Amino acid sequence: MAAKAESSRSLPPSWVSSTVIMPKKKPKGTGRKKIEIKRIENNSSRKVAFSKRRKGMFKKASELCRLCDTEIAIIVFSPKGRLYSFGDHVIDKFIEDEIVSDIHSSSSSKEAIKENDCVTELTGEEKSEEEDMHKEQTELEFWWEQSIEDLNMEELEKYKSCLEELRSNVAMKVEEMVMRRTCEKDFLGIRDKA
Amino acid sequence: MAAKAESSRSLPPSWVSSTVIMPKKKPKGTGRKKIEIKRIENNSSRKVAFSKRRKGMFKKASELCRLCDTEIAIIVFSPKGRLYSFGDHVIDKFIEDEIVSDIHSSSSSKEAIKENDCVTELTGEEKSEEEDMHKEQTELEFWWEQSIEDLNMEELEKYKSCLEELRSNVAMKVEEMVMRRTCEKDFLGIRDKA
């Protein structure tokens, strides 16, 4: 006895052969069409698609954040250079990871210039103190924030070289990025936006 | 997939009354269910969802890039602090916009300290020269790269204040970001990851 008499209440499972009466109402729109994934040449269509899909993507991102307990940032540059972003605090976190560590590696205690080399490696008690300072970031004073009034010529030289290292860590990183981006753009054939 | 799409395309418009024969094959899965957008507590389900949805989101992003000629970056931190990213060159571009301008605003010509104020606004010929230097980033020498041996005490003071401004521009920006992130995290109730 194969066929089961489904009572009038429920429809049969969709995998059972059946007859379906579709509504006769004529639709207003023509409905979605499949599109090729390539630049939408029509200007207004592209703007509409951009708006819809950007919104959709941001929604997906927020869902993923909630569902899976993750932190997500999205950066979108429109062709005209306009910026749209999602999850700015995550961007900041990422930038910190990339750059702040460089600065910290160049900064030790405020006394460094007067006492030792400015990039001394801290150990033991000093280390944990450094970590405490990390937690109270707002009260942290970097070595390069001290007045140089009190420094003599020799100390000033040291101060200078320390600053140069700091500058180097940050600026070279940025310069590297600029160069890398240029190369990538050339490689990808991406032209600069306004 | 493709075959199904083909066959459905050859059917009459769906708003015309018609008879549809459904497949008889018994399905293997039970199909998709609606879910609430909140943290998925089951550990393995969450990992699977993360994997699927991350892939889906990256695909959406790449489609949006192609369709609308935009540049997109996505940064994802998993709960364990693992980083997944998309469009790294766009992240670099973003960081440039945020930080490189600060560095440039503190750097003018190498002669500035000996001649004028170190943050002089350049005009006319000098301006276009500055722009040329911009293009040859690798050969650009910032004012703070010069030796301080040749400077007298007055020039040294100027050098100092310029350095402080440079330091201020970069460091305050970073500190602001750190602080802002801390505040946002408190507000959102987000705890720190490993």
Added chain:
DNA sequence: TACTATAAATAAGG
């Protein structure tokens, strides 16, 4: 990982 049924996103057209 693969597969299917179903939920969601979205291309066209008001």
Added chain:
DNA sequence: CCTTATTTATAGTA
């Protein structure tokens, strides 16, 4: 902004 028809993304299961 809406609406509808379809295409796409995916939750649940084996």
